[in-house]
Amino acid sequence: MQTKESRGLVLFNRNYREDDKLVKIFTEMAGKRMFFVKHISRSKLTSVIQPLTVADFLMKINDAGLSYIDDYKEVQIFKTINEDIFRLSYASYIVSLVDAAIDDGLRDAPLFDFLVKTLEMMEQGLDYEILTNIFEIQILERFGVRLNFHECVFCHRIGLPFDFSYQYSGLLCPQHYEKDSHRSHLDPNVLYLLDRFQTISFDDLKTISVKPEMKRKLRKFIDDIYENYVGLHLKSKKFIDDLSSWGDIMK
């Protein structure tokens, strides 16, 4: 077992035996790990093991089994996210995407950083649906899915009203629409936005604004992409889908 200090984000916790907990934390330096917390009712760790908590953890990392938390400092909680069920459900979904996308124990500091930054922007009140779309598009690579939303697969021209072809796993320009009789017939703006989402910086994000109808089109196409290339069925995603239909009724 080795002692390590690292920032980490709590993914979830669950009960274990009578008074113990298992806590899964995505750490910046040692990847995702499962931690064992004994006697939670008497533990100083109670508040820091809540989902979506970020802290500096002092840990004993065990490569072969459960790891342990010795101490922590600099706790960061996402108050605004936690108080809003819509925001919280999107945040929980991107956290579960991370849990699904990479193996445990695999160090992935860039992904850790991206996740925390995305949560910070949700916390600041930026559009959580668009932040989620950007996260979904950028994390595709971690699932081994590399899609080019920038240029036609045949002639490599850019900046045209593209359509998407599942047959060629890429874009078709108007001149090459005919190559796939089952092309998606998408609104070209969906693909324009996905191209931007792949490379967008957090500063540019503050200027992005997307109308509700376009958001629905993005949601539908990204769902199709995930269905066809990733095949994930996360409970947290189902919750968002159900929530949005409830949201429509409430409006």
Ligand SMILES: [Zn+2]
């Ligand atoms: Zn072309």
